């Protein structure tokens with residue numbers, strides 16, 4: 285198994301936010317993690333990335349136990365994170381925003397022969413090429429999201445964790461972000477996607493996990509979920 289989380293328990297203080305959460309990803313898959321607000325989707329991603337430390341349970345990535353490791357070590361092993369808040373440096377140019385992550389991640393061993401570099405990034409993100417010397421502060425929400433994804437790719441991740449990439453974006457920009465994620469998936473990057481836009485999630489994902497409170501309640505293919513409207517109602521609709 286490429287990534288496996290098994291009986292993960294994560295707390296914020298006394299609050300038991302992930303309760304025996306288990307999920308897994310095969311290499312090359314795009315998997316969507318869906319559920320209502322507050323169920324623990326972002327905490328799941330942060331637990332994998334090492335931004336919060338699970339109190340118990342196991343997370344293994346390419347056969348190595350990573351639960352509890354600091355996030356910079358997890359990043360070096362090939363996991364990249366695109367946070368919900370995007371965290372673009374407002375005073376740095378688009379180019380510097382992307383290059384800062386190369387330095388941060390250092391040179392990483394990777395099996396990939398087609399490494400992500402600026403040239404390849406600009407092919408997939410023409411909008412960033414046009415705005416390469418623009419400061420982060422002057423980018424639109426959609427451009428910031430593209431930059432956040434591009435910056436994550438500069439570290440040549442094998443696994444990309446993406447939290448709510450289309451949130452707050454206009455429909456036409458939602459489609460652009462969707463399309464770029466589809467291209468990244470087709471390029472062989474494994475993706476764990478948290479997404480509130482069901483149509484976007486279903487169009488990208490090979491498989492879907494639905495989170496109920498603090499744990500996974502449904503796991504199946506997109507087709508299986510489409511065939512079970514009652515499950516959708518239980519986990520997604522308000």
Ligand SMILES: Nc1ncnc2c1ncn2[C@@H]1O[C@H](COP(=O)(O)OP(=O)(O)O)[C@@H](O)[C@H]1O
Nearest residue numbers: 296299301319320321322323324325326327328
């Ligand atoms: N830093 C934090 N400190 C305390 N509680 C938090 C923190 N972050 C999230 N929570 C709580 O943990 C639960 C799960 O949050 P989160 O993982 O962000 O859910 P989701 O991403 O599914 O909306 C929520 O009840 C939320 O209020």
Ligand SMILES: [Mg+2]
Nearest residue numbers: 325326327368
């Ligand atoms: Mg969230």
